[in-house]
Amino acid sequence: MRALKDTWTMAKRSLRHIVRSPDTLITVVLMPIALLLMFVYILGGALSHQTGSIKYVDFITPGIIVMTVISGIAYAAFRLNTDIQKGIINRFRTMPVAPSSILSGQALSSTLSNLFSSVLVLAVAFAIGFRSSAGLVEWLLFAALVTLLTLATTWMAIFFGLWAKSAEGAGSFSYILLLLIFISPSFVPTSSMTPVLRGFAENQPFTPIIETMRSLLTTGTTGNKAWLALVWSAGILVVMYALAIWQYKRKTFVTTI
Amino acid sequence: MEAAIAVSDLKKAYKRNVVLKGVDFTIESGTIFALLGSNGAGKTTIINILTTLIKADAGNATVGGFDVAKSPNKVRQHISLTGQFAAVDDILTARENLELIGDLRHVSNSVQTAVDLLKKFNLTDAADRRVATFSGGMRRRLDIAMSLIGNPSIIFLDEPTNGLDPEARNDMWQTVRTLAKNGTTVFLTTQYLEEADELADTIAVLHHGTIIAKGTANELKSLVPGGLVKFTFHDEEQLIAAIGVLKNEFEITERDHLTLTVATCGSTTQIAKVFIRLRDAKLEPTDFSQQIPTLDDVFFKLTSNKTEEN
Numbered sequence: 009m010r011a012l013k014d015t016w017t018m019a020k021r022s023l024r025h026i027v028r029s030p031d032t033l034i035t036v037v038l039m040p041i042a043l044l045l046m047f048v049y050i051l052g053g054a055l056s057h058q059t060g061s062i063k064y065v066d067f068i069t070p071g072i073i074v075m076t077v078i079s080g081i082a083y084a085a086f087r088l089n090t091d092i093q094k095g096i097i098n099r100f101r102t103m104p105v106a107p108s109s110i111l112s113g114q115a116l117s118s119t120l121s122n123l124f125s126s127v128l129v130l131a132v133a134f135a136i137g138f139r140s141s142a143g144l145v146e147w148l149l150f151a152a153l154v155t156l157l158t159l160a161t162t163w164m165a166i167f168f169g170l171w172a173k174s175a176e177g178a179g180s181f182s183y184i185l186l187l188l189i190f191i192s193p194s195f196v197p198t199s200s201m202t203p204v205l206r207g208f209a210e211n212q213p214f215t216p217i218i219e220t221m222r223s224l225l226t227t228g229t230t231g232n233k234a235w236l237a238l239v240w241s242a243g244i245l246v247v248m249y250a251l252a253i254w255q256y257k258r259k260t261f262v263t264t265i
Numbered sequence: 266m267e268a269a270i271a272v273s274d275l276k277k278a279y280k281r282n283v284v285l286k287g288v289d290f291t292i293e294s295g296t297i298f299a300l301l302g303s304n305g306a307g308k309t310t311i312i313n314i315l316t317t318l319i320k321a322d323a324g325n326a327t328v329g330g331f332d333v334a335k336s337p338n339k340v341r342q343h344i345s346l347t348g349q350f351a352a353v354d355d356i357l358t359a360r361e362n363l364e365l366i367g368d369l370r371h372v373s374n375s376v377q378t379a380v381d382l383l384k385k386f387n388l389t390d391a392a393d394r395r396v397a398t399f400s401g402g403m404r405r406r407l408d409i410a411m412s413l414i415g416n417p418s419i420i421f422l423d424e425p426t427n428g429l430d431p432e433a434r435n436d437m438w439q440t441v442r443t444l445a446k447n448g449t450t451v452f453l454t455t456q457y458l459e460e461a462d463e464l465a466d467t468i469a470v471l472h473h474g475t476i477i478a479k480g481t482a483n484e485l486k487s488l489v490p491g492g493l494v495k496f497t498f499h500d501e502e503q504l505i506a507a508i509g510v511l512k513n514e515f516e517i518t519e520r521d522h523l524t525l526t527v528a529t530c531g532s533t534t535q536i537a538k539v540f541i542r543l544r545d546a547k548l549e550p551t552d553f554s555q556q557i558p559t560l561d562d563v564f565f566k567l568t569s570n571k572t573e574e575n
Contacts, residue, residue, distance in 0.1 A: 017368040025356050099352040102316045104341040105369050262318055264309040265284050
């Protein structure tokens with residue numbers, strides 16, 4: 009009970025940080041929106057025949073949502089590392105606060121803010137012609153999958169936030185994840201890629217996640233990779249959570265003698 | 266009186282850098298304890314161990330009756346730490362900072378607690394400004410105010426007046442005195458002897474990872490010769506004559522143009538002897554005074570001895 013209350017207190021603090029740094033919101037929301045517009049209006053004409061019966065904007069929206077999440081979680085790493093550098097985390101560590109709530113607060117605020125960003129990006133997609141045949145259940149499943157992915161990658165961000173030597177470096181792991189989104193069927197089907205890239209693209213974790221999201225939104229079915237998507241997301245969550253806790257316990261948060 | 270803090274044979278090394286070589290001390294409840302030492306002496310390491318931030322390699326430490334290594338959570342119920350650099354949240358306002366700590370300490374009314382502390386620390390006008398816009402002194406005041414929430418019985422202050430202007434420093438001293446008067450145990454570290462002299466009931470001098478002296482300010486002062494007598498002469502001729510008369514029996518510690526400082530063991534007989542020798546030689550100082558040793562003298566004497574031994 010106490011741990012839950014402390015987690016919420018920590019999350020509230022972190023949400024204030026998010027709301028009060030408009031530049032972060034702009035990066036997190038505007039970058040994916042810009043990409044969405046660019047792909048649809050600049051490259052869409054050339055790429056649309058690749059996606060068969062699916063409208064190009066419908067095809068790429070799930071990938072854009074994943075991109076929104078990834079650019080959002082990078083800031084969780086930045087915020088956590090800043091707390092360490094500024095010493096405020098040591099104030100919390102000397103207080104009778106449930107230790108888990110220091111990290112869980114970040115996870116909660118990151119999840120809430122990323123769901124909010126995803127809704128904004130979806131709204132823009134709707135405005136430029138994205139349509140879905142998903143019913144309420146499919147939308148809920150889609151939301152659940154976005155939440156699970158956000159949680160998994162947020163714990164990854166927490167691990168890197170604890171591990172990094174500087175706040176600036178803390179978020180850099182997200183560039184690799186962003187690259188992975190490009191080497192996946194987010195913007196073009198894997199069938200159009202060279203064999204080596206295709207082999208990689210078809211077997212990397214983002215692929216079943218993005219394909220399941222697309223399947224839920226376009227055809228209103230879970231598709232044939234839903235289990236794989238679930239296993240990857242849950243697996244990353246468990247591993248990254250364990251790594252983050254391990255790093256938290258072994259880290260020396262003090263620098264002065 | 267029960268001990269608020271008891272430390273025995275505390276050791277800590279960072280890789281090959283041995284920071285604490287076996288530190289012992291006890292602090293009685295409701296007193297002010299000053300840990301005095303230069304930069305890098307290991308003061309912050311002791312605070313970090315006692316506030317559960319790091320673990321010692323060896324030795325025992327209890328805070329508020331609980332072992333810091335075995336029951337850190339119990340210790341945390343009783344303490345608060347104000348570190349060397351104000352640990353305040355720049356993005357939040359002063360009020361939000363206080364309410365945050367109030368919520369985390371589960372005080373019954375964190376909103377009212379914040380209002381009271383803002384008033385007490387003269388921050389009411391700035392209450393709803395972001396802390397990023399605060400001056401150094403205001404940040405410190407907010408930092409201390411945050412430390413007082415939940416009425417911890419033991420407060421750690423790591424170099425609390427570092428970087429403060431004289432006025433802010435006096436405010437801080439007043440706060441520390443008020444805390445102790447209300448029964449709080451205060452553990453502070455400082456590089457300033459004046460500060461330890463001014464505030465502390467007990468002082469320990471930390472040097473290269475060991476406590477080289479501890480006691481009250483007066484006990485420490487008694488470690489250096491108390492019998493320094495300073496004479497002023499009318500002219501240099503008399504001064505040189507006085508040195509000639511005294512140098513065989515007494516140590517001349519300092520000599521200036523017309524002044525001379527003579528060390529005695531401090532007893533009246535010894536001091537009288539100096540005067541008798543001068544009278545017998547028909548030398549008449551125009552002025553004289555007994556020199557009271559300061560903590561600075563103690564500190565330099567102790568640390569220079571230790572360095573020579575090394």
